[in-house]
Amino acid sequence: MVDQLVRATAAGGAIRAVGVITTRLVAEARQRHGLSYVATAALGRTMSAGLLLASNMKRQSARVNIRFQGNGPLGTVFVDAGRDGTVRGYVDQPGVELPPNARGKLDVSQAVGSQGYLYVLRDNGYGYPYASTVELVSGEVGEDITYYLSTSEQTPSALALGVYLEGGQVQAAGGLLLQILPKAAADEELISVLESRVSALSGFTPLLLAGRQLGDMFQELLGDMDLTVFPETQLVRFHCGCNFDRVLGALKMLGVGELQSMIHQDDGAEITCHFCSSVFRAQRNHLEQLVQELEQEATSRLGK
Secondary structure, X not given: OOOEEEEEEEOOOOEEEEEEEOHHHHHHHXXXXXXXXXXXXXXHHHHHHHHHXXXXXXXXXXXXXXXXXXXXXXXXXXXXXXXXXEEEEEEOOOOOOOOOOOOOOOOHHHHHOOOEEEEEEEEOOOOOOXXXXXXXXXXXXXXXXXXXXXXXXXXXXXXXXXXXXXXXXEEEEEXXXXXXXXXXXXXXXXXXXXXXXXXXXXXXXXXXXOOOOHHHHHHHHHOOOOOEEEEEEEEOEEOOOOOHHHHHHHXXXXXXXXXXXXXXXHOEEEEEOOOOOOEEEEEHHHHHHHHHHHHHHHHHHHHO
């Protein structure tokens, strides 16, 4: 099933529903970063959540950053997702593996940590980005992001996220986000209905494995509440905009002294992108060109 995002509304427009399938892009992230099972689950859930949060932004250039900074062994879990359907991310310690929890599931809570902070930054593509920080409530990703939505954005939400692995492969991944829009935010009965229906789902990934489409899931959850599923399907994918020119630009920021040290000691430089694990190699001549440009710029400034 192709990775995709589908939107819907219900209850006369009082409910916004978004669903996303991310199986292939999570599999790509696992392969690129050499992720363990539990690291795949943590990053995969966060990538799905990032796409869901970005989906209601207006501009195609808008992006959402999600950073979990917990006390678990994974360290930082970071995701950058766009309204355009692109997403990338990484974890500090991709090889960390833990025993299953008491329910026999991947122990994402223990891996992320239940103490620490969740940082969310929304860049609307204009003006200043909006940043918010909340304390972690469990480390389970979905629970923490739901808490963020209810406290920082004052948007009652129900969120289901899942990543299912078998035989070392990502078999299913994605999520559903249901939100009460501001005009009905005080409707406690409506909020209770949404929460109970999402809780009653027999898990998101089992539905995907059974061949259920996102529209089918919306129908099961909201079919009796004036459901409208939008016909447009947005494709989503793993994408990182890093390239050699950007790497050279970052190296140039190190300054003449550090670049000369790299030239004399290492005869070049090797840089690995955090987000996609692509490796770039700058040869001696590349670094010498950067030094020359910096010296010319310094001379030009002195001459003014």
